[in-house]
Amino acid sequence: MSNEADFTEPARVTFRGQGGIALAADSWGPQDGPLVVFLHGGGQTRHSWKDSGLALAKAGMHAVLLDARGHGDSDWAPDGNYSRNAMVEDLIGVLEQLGKPAFVVGASMGGLTGLIASAHPQRDRMTGLVLVDVVPRPERAGVERVINFLDSNREGFASLEEAADVVSAYLPHRRKPRNPEGLQRNLRQRADGRWYWHWDPAMLSGRGEEIDFHTDPLEDAARQLTMPVLLVRGALSDVVSEEGVRAFRELVPHADYAEIGAAAHTAASDANDEFTDAVVDFVRAHVRTE
Template sequence: MALTGPFDHDGAPAVAAFPAHAVDETLRHRTVSANGIRFHVVESGTGPLVLLLHGFGQYWLNWRHQLPALAAAGFRAVAVDLRGSGGSDKPPRGYDAFTLSADIAGLVRALGERKATLIGQGYGGVLAFDTAIIHPTVVEKVVAIAAPSPMRTAKVHRVRTDPYRRLLHFAAMPFVPDRRLARADGSMLERIVRSQAGAAWKASADFRETIAAMRRAIVVPGAAKGAIEKLRWVARSPWRADGLRHREALEQPVQAPVLHIAGDADRFTPTAALADAAGHCAGGYRREVVPGVGHYPAEEAPEVVNALIVDFLRS
């Protein structure tokens, strides 16, 4: 089959479109059906299931450092392209917290397991918390990276650092954000990521290769809309019935053990946004702040983050 873009006709990534460091013959790409749609997943290793959930504007590639590290540590690491992202289906609806968390619960079962550890970056961390509360029986542990505490997400006015406020206000508008995010080969996504990343990573070849791949992925038809719709629901939910149900659901604590990782230079989700997280976690809570990194610790300081994750999973 000819490779015509970032993704082939089966929804699986075209390897030729990826940076060289992402081409790894140990990674297994496949499509899994769950909650009524098809998901592209990338697997490495065997052992207890660890499901990796990406953040805004990302896809599986952003877990390239964690997949081999988790596999080497004895885990079955699976990075998923969330609904509306990467090589997964991009339906027009279903970007609310309840549907997205049902996606994750369904994926755990579709992958042949009863429970999994969820690791999420940014919005993926929010989704990991949501799933642990709404579908507690499928979640073994939670690792939330650069994500606010659960109730701060439901009460969005409490999380609004300036960059967060601007992005939510932008996402709340109809039509315009989707088009702007995909315009000019995804240049807006690069501006957003640059504004949130730490200085050292932004100056690296790894960043240049990664952002180039992210820009290719965000212009795939439906991907920009999928990225915006998740934030649009968060922005509009305080005035909607499903938003009220979400806030009521999040009054229940997370029963699974939680590792919360943040970068001390993260302007988008500063450490203050994690301040009350321990009070929402009944199964044990541990916080780690990584010095010198911004909103993307798993990519900016992968060796540090991988060591924290593996230690937590083995504890």
């Protein structure tokens, strides 16, 4: 195997999603390693998984970090279609283009995509599923807080510092970074000089009303799960409660479970080392051997 120094930078790749939409991704690690596809949460980008991508590459795994449609460097949907089904078809298309089964790691919105995809006719393209702070029955107040944050500041920010203050207020459990430059991964400066979130606001259309609407199909998908499953919860999360975890584990008795004590809903970013260790251990335990 090549030494880990060969994988300190990702390769930029592009996939085609439903309707031919271009989906940007970073590819980390050896192509012949166990394949792990990462799906970020709403309003995030593939860069939220950067540290995990590097860690998996060093562990000999092939990590693909995908920008969802309307996010990051992926195309915005010309018809405004950001439905769960569209994102599921995007994922299935990406897995087909990758050419071998993959573990799918999804946070929040990405986790819902992965869960619904697990009931897709082509679900055999998935080797296993990691759900990061998402269950079929989330806490409404927590979900609404996330949606309200994403729907705020549509007028943009005068500076990166202003954006950092807003993020810090939204994530009070996390230490505010000394340098806000890292926010440039999630913001773009437009001609007016202001900084705007780098995702399509049309993504939010109807999201608030969908919370209860999707519970039944999500639970149906969970009941059908036979592949290996890992549920990761941030102990400080206001989106996934202990009750929500218990309900999920009743639906999926074979699921593994990991709780990260210092993390909230943004579990992977809050405690990346602990999160990544859990993913690596899960993949190693369930990787298929030919």
